[in-house]
Amino acid sequence: MIVxxxxxxxxxxxxxxxxxxxxxxxxxxxxxxxxGSRVASPSRPARHRWKIACRKPGLTVDEQINRIVDRLFDHAERIGELAAELDxxxxxxxxxxxxxxxVFEHPDGEEEDLTSPYEGLQKLSGQHQLLGWHIDARVLQFLRLTRAELDVDEYAYG
Structure with missing residues (x-):
């Protein structure tokens, strides 16, 4: 599998x-x-969007989330106030x-690593090292302070 x-x-x-x-x-x-920068009517994208992103390969989702939260946590209350105004x-x-x-099976994705054992156990196909993630209390606090929704999209390529 490629992710x-x-x-x-x-x-x-x-x-x-x-x-x-x-x-x-x-x-x-x-x-x-x-x-409206791609299509004027109907407007696409439908909204103006300001983004802080983590696209670094090799990181799990929770590691990517933590990189973003680390960058923005000190500004979370101010971001939340602005989010309320925008709403x-x-x-x-x-x-x-x-x-x-x-995105699963994306050609630019990462191959599953079956070579290195995990805590002495043999890895089996279908247990990709990037699968599985969690949200800790700090991330939950960030979501609350910034009034953010959590949206998870998973796709199959092609």
Whole structure:
């Protein structure tokens, strides 16, 4: 099995641009999306989006999440306040999200490592080293403070 995965934290809005979000937080985004930049009608992407991402290969999902939380935790309350404002401006919840994306059998993904034993046990096919993850109390606190939803998407390539 081959697995490709990444994680990002995003603030999004129909009306407030990623540049404005950057200005409010004084934190540069790793990635941005501009509402309607691909298709004008209907707008695609549907919302402006400010993202902090971890796309580093070889890390488990919880390690990728922790890298993002480590970068943003000191700003979590301010991010949560802005998320509440964006929800009010757009008239709906959901401005803040921690997104996990995993793609199975993606050609750019990582092969399963069957060579190194784990605690003296033989590894069997189907037990990919990147599968399985958890959310600890600090990450839960970050989600609460930032008013973030947790969204997990898993796809099969092709």
């Amino acid at each position: 490709s995965q990444y994680v990002y934290f995003a603030l999004s809005s129909e009306r407030v641009s990623a540049a404005e979000i950057t200005g409010r937080l004084d934190i540069e985004a790793d990635e941005i999306a501009v509402r 009010a401006i757009d008239g709906e919840p959901g401005a803040s999200v921690l997104q996990v994306v995993r």
